[in-house]
Amino acid sequence: MIEVVLSVGTVDLLEKPTDWVWDGGRPSIDFVNTLRRKRIAPVDTIDGVEALHKWLITSGILKSSTDREPVVAAAIALRHSLDHLFEQRLEFEDISRINTWAALRPTEALTADLKIIDSVPTVSMKNALGFIAYDAMLIVKEGLLNRVRECGSHDCGLKFLDQSRGGNRQWCSMRRCGNRAKVSRHRASL
Numbered sequence: 001m002i003e004v005v006l007s008v009g010t011v012d013l014l015e016k017p018t019d020w021v022w023d024g025g026r027p028s029i030d031f032v033n034t035l036r037r038k039r040i041a042p043v044d045t046i047d048g049v050e051a052l053h054k055w056l057i058t059s060g061i062l063k064s065s066t067d068r069e070p071v072v073a074a075a076i077a078l079r080h081s082l083d084h085l086f087e088q089r090l091e092f093e094d095i096s097r098i099n100t101w102a103a104l105r106p107t108e109a110l111t112a113d114l115k116i117i118d119s120v121p122t123v124s125m126k127n128a129l130g131f132i133a134y135d136a137m138l139i140v141k142e143g144l145l146n147r148v149r150e151c152g153s154h155d156c157g158l159k160f161l162d163q164s165r166g167g168n169r170q171w172c173s174m175r176r177c178g179n180r181a182k183v184s185r186h187r188a189s190l
């Protein structure tokens with residue numbers, strides 16, 4: 001029992017609700033997950049252009065040398081629409097917003113010395129958001145929308161792409177909520 005309780009302490013030390021998590025399985029899902037604890041006490045980890053810029057760089061979507069752009073409000077609106085998409089409750093404005101952003105996605109380019117320049121990491125925050133919107137569209141195109149699930153823990157709210165063979169993944173991560181559930185089951189059995 002001591003070992004199990006200690007592991008809860010470790011998880012708490014490892015992560016705060018203000019931290020970013022990368023368990024979504026796709027960039028667009030990780031982006032939606034920047035709003036933490038959505039069901040009980042929402043914590044928005046994108047609280048300004050610095051945070052958005054840093055998140056995009058940390059995710060590998062944006063080049064670190066890129067300028068800041070005033071796109072935070074638009075990014076938050078896109079995140080809201082992507083959340084609606086993943087919950088399959090799209091409204092008209094969500095559809096047009098996702099389409100508009102996806103059209104701004106970066107494209108590969110041919111150079112004079114016959115090379116193809118990769119489109120990611122992108123060189124503008126708008127391109128990066130376009131990449132995220134298009135990633136969500138690809139989830140639909142690949143027939144995976146029904147595999148986007150929300151963590152089974154009542155206070156978590158994180159989403160993930162369930163890539164388990166049986167399609168029965170329950171937790172955003174075993175290390176986080178899976179472990180918490182294990183501990184509370186263990187306590188209940190005492």
Ligand SMILES: [Zn+2]
Nearest residue numbers: 151156172177
């Ligand atoms: Zn969770």
